[in-house]
Amino acid sequence: MTTIGTPPKDYLLAVEALTVSFDGFKAVNDLSFYVDENEIRVIIGPNGAGKTTVLDLICGKTKATAGSIRFRGAELTKMSESQIVLSGVGRKFQTPSIYDDLTIFENLEISYPKGRSVWGALTFKRDQAVRDRVEEVSEIIFLKDKLHERAAFLSHGQKQWLEIGMLLIQDPELLMLDEPVAGMSVSERIKTAELLNTIIKNRSVLVIEHDMKFVEDIAHKVTVLHQGKILSEGSMQKVKTDPKVVEVYLGH
Numbered sequence: 001m002t003t004i005g006t007p008p009k010d011y012l013l014a015v016e017a018l019t020v021s022f023d024g025f026k027a028v029n030d031l032s033f034y035v036d037e038n039e040i041r042v043i044i045g046p047n048g049a050g051k052t053t054v055l056d057l058i059c060g061k062t063k064a065t066a067g068s069i070r071f072r073g074a075e076l077t078k079m080s081e082s083q084i085v086l087s088g089v090g091r092k093f094q095t096p097s098i099y100d101d102l103t104i105f106e107n108l109e110i111s112y113p114k115g116r117s118v119w120g121a122l123t124f125k126r127d128q129a130v131r132d133r134v135e136e137v138s139e140i141i142f143l144k145d146k147l148h149e150r151a152a153f154l155s156h157g158q159k160q161w162l163e164i165g166m167l168l169i170q171d172p173e174l175l176m177l178d179e180p181v182a183g184m185s186v187s188e189r190i191k192t193a194e195l196l197n198t199i200i201k202n203r204s205v206l207v208i209e210h211d212m213k214f215v216e217d218i219a220h221k222v223t224v225l226h227q228g229k230i231l232s233e234g235s236m237q238k239v240k241t242d243p244k245v246v247e248v249y250l251g252h
């Protein structure tokens, strides 16, 4: 039934009845959740709950058996991985895929979206636009004073930030991160929380994380997965005191 007067809310990402079956085993089972504009959503849950599979489904790496993933009105389940990237979804995997032999500047530069072939004055204009964007992003990821150093010399945490920067260069409206602070020092973890809070001014972020202190620092809302389904959802305060969550996840 349609309600007159209040149009349905427009979410940035609407996942509905999403299911994927691997040889009959439902890793994600009739899952629905909604992400707002400018939201940091964290997905938590025990090993094997289906967290990584959800990100794989959103970025098109894995194809859904049933259900829908709408992003800005576009149906992602019908699109290829590269179309999904072009539509504004960026995904960072756990292991950094940066080029150690290149400088920070070059790593960011090669990630700048390629336009049509340009020449003459247009090339000059593009070069300036790339340099400006590289500078802007390098400041957000705390590497502005290291732009001309080789990426090989960065710490583990700085490499993670560089990879986030390589995604930010493309200006995605949804950025998905799989355990971004794994292996980071405490101070790097605090700076990563600061980084995420800066970048959500223009986008939303979907994070998988096990580090509960970090989750408390960043999450606007937490979705707890268990056996491919939602066990609990809401503020960190709400989910951490939910007896079901304590039993299957936080109590261990």
Ligand SMILES: Nc1ncnc2c1ncn2[C@@H]1O[C@H](COP(=O)(O)OP(=O)(O)OP(=O)(O)O)[C@@H](O)[C@H]1O
Pocket: 022, 027, 045, 046, 047, 048, 049, 050, 051, 052, 053, 054
């Ligand atoms: N391509 C695949 N083929 C078969 N089974 C798969 C495939 N991908 C994932 N699975 C299974 O689906 C379940 C969910 O895996 P997933 O990696 O999404 O869990 P997770 O919540 O990310 O766990 P972790 O915290 O350990 O990374 C697991 O039982 C896994 O073995």
